[in-house]
Amino acid sequence: MDHVQEQVAVSVESEARALGACLMATPAYDPVADVARAVREGDWHEPAHELVWSAVQQLHGASRPTGVPAVEAQLRSTGDLQRAGGVVGLSRLASEACSPAEAGHYAGLVHGYAQVRRYQAALARGMQGARHADPLSVPETIAAHQAELEYLTADDQDEDDAFGRFGDHLDEHLDSLALSVPAAAHTGFTDLDMLMKLMAGQMILVAARPAMGKSAFALGVATANARKGGPTLVHSLEMGRGEVSNRILAARARVAFHHLRDGASSLTQDDWDRLDRHTPELKGLPLWMDYSARVSPARIRSRVKTVLRETGRAPLVVVDYLQLMQTDQRNTRQSTYDRVTEISRELKILASDTGAVIIALAQLNRGPEQRPDKRPAVSDLRDSGALEQDADAIILLHREDYYEPESGRSGETDLIVAKHRNGPTGTVTVAHQFHYSRMRDMAEEPSHD
Structure with a gap:
């Protein structure tokens, strides 16, 4: 059952399934990269899950295995094992793992719920700003709230365009060099x-x-x-x-x-x-x-x-x-x-x-x-x-x-x-x-x- 709280947007099951897949990674198929492409810093709702993910990233970045024993050792070395749920907690996550092919999907849900929470928090700050707004600076208050919402909207769009292989867009860039690029503005000097x-x-x-x-x-x-x-x-x-x-x-x-x-x-x-x-x-x-x-x-x-x-x-x-x-x-x-x-x-x-x-x-x-x-x-x-x-x-x-x-x-x-x-x-x-x-x-x- 997907435990989605009424007041806080979170799917603990999706978090567990995505992390569990990382703990069950094999040399033949490594889902850590799929999860990393979907989640952002601060996306994990459960503090224990944030600690486990941090350990997985450190191990993966060092080209080391991310199985339960390796993550346990990593968390123990940083003093975070008990806060991450201990050995029992890691074993439970591994038992709830989705298939490697599904890891990206569940990681996308983790990020989606995190964005909903950020959206809710932004709306709450907007309401608070409205209650305490200076009558002489209402446009600035609205503009600040609008900028925060626009930042959330641009989050995924920016990432999609900002990440990829260098060569994917090289032909398009070379074609653009055939055209002269005019100045966007002039100083007059x-x-x-x-x-x-x-x-x-x-x-x-x-x-x-x-x-x-x-x-x-x-x-x-x-x-x-x-x-x-x-x-x-x-x-x-x-x-x-x-x-x-x-x-x-x-x-x-x-x-x-x-x-x-x-x-x-x-x-x-x-x-x-x-x-x-x-x-x-x-x-x-x-x-x-x-x-x-x-x-x-x-x-x-x-x-x-x-x-x-x-x-x-x-x-x-x-x-x-x-x-x-x-x-x-x-x-x-x-x-x-x-x-x-x-x-x-x-x-x-x-x-x-x-x-x-x-x-x-x-x-x-x-x-x-x-x-x-x-x-x-x-x-x-x-x-x-x-x-x-x-x-x-x-x-x-x-x-x-x-x-x-x-x-x-x-x-x-x-x-x-x-x-x-x-x-x-x-x-x-x-x-x-x-x-x-x-x-x-x-x-x-x-x-x-």
């Missing part, structure tokens, strides 16, 4: 786009000390990509709607930023004429903005899916800036290191899952200021080493004229590609015009409009 082609699923980190022009760079990239027809999503955690709008207008129309900031008292007729010429284009751009100061990976995922539904394409996502983000768990006791580490990993997973290109801005520590040349390095990244590990590319911004006002390189910004997982590193120099809140190619011809 000619030399930078030549040095590093932005590809779907990448996370790019743009880091600098304060006042280096990170936001001007990021908004310039977002506008340039949108002007090429690429859907673009900007999460501005630090600046509100008014300041971001003024920055984009200043950069595109070439109206002094302080004129826009001060309003009518400073705007000239020429300024108004320029704004009138460029406003229609800006209004029609595929550019989405989120000005919420409380942004989590789940919220970004939700916004990406909105853009995907509307355009059919994964967007370029700009996050200004990463260290201001919240985790989906919102654990007030979480250290800064743990918070930034979790956010970094979740952003990389989000990019991979959706095909979006994510450009995340980040702050550097004071390391550059201790060096004679003031140039930043990857080691200057603040709060977590995971940022360097997760990023596909890291661009560091440096302005010599910030530290040496009389420098012969006044008006220049170095974009230092310090890490590039899929290509070369190098330095691209661009011109900054911060009175217009913009950066541009050094060779760009001045416009007269």
Whole structure:
């Protein structure tokens, strides 16, 4: 009889049959691999079964037999034999073994019941979140719950596609090489786009000390990509709607930023004429903005899916800036290191899952200021080493004229590609015009409009 509890989704019989088959494995037919393909960590409901499975895996990984005597010895060596049910418990499991051909089926049931339990737990956490939700952050609460459910949905699909023999898909991959792969997004800087082609699923980190022009760079990239027809999503955690709008207008129309900031008292007729010429284009751009100061990976995922539904394409996502983000768990006791580490990993997973290109801005520590040349390095990244590990590319911004006002390189910004997982590193120099809140190619011809 299959002992399926009413309150907790579990089939103890399926667990026993799958494990029993592993304990009765023979050289002629080894069901351990079939079971391993189906179950995941944490799938076993019974603690004793989890211990037995761990021992089986250790033995199987060492190419040793997984029969009752071998598993007994393994559990005895780790001090887990009694907690695993002792010799009697192992013998009982062996007596309930299914045939080797059925092991994969019962292991699939073990995983299925585990997924039901996870689903039930997710729904319970969703209800708890609804009961304690902050009325001002309901969308974030819903997005976090939605992300958890989506993670469960993707579990089996991801595994099916992620595992297999290398050669199974090699012909298909070789066929794909006959086609040119276009960039998934554009920065708008000619030399930078030549040095590093932005590809779907990448996370790019743009880091600098304060006042280096990170936001001007990021908004310039977002506008340039949108002007090429690429859907673009900007999460501005630090600046509100008014300041971001003024920055984009200043950069595109070439109206002094302080004129826009001060309003009518400073705007000239020429300024108004320029704004009138460029406003229609800006209004029609595929550019989405989120000005919420409380942004989590789940919220970004939700916004990406909105853009995907509307355009059919994964967007370029700009996050200004990463260290201001919240985790989906919102654990007030979480250290800064743990918070930034979790956010970094979740952003990389989000990019991979959706095909979006994510450009995340980040702050550097004071390391550059201790060096004679003031140039930043990857080691200057603040709060977590995971940022360097997760990023596909890291661009560091440096302005010599910030530290040496009389420098012969006044008006220049170095974009230092310090890490590039899929290509070369190098330095691209661009011109900054911060009175217009913009950066541009050094060779760009001045416009007269």
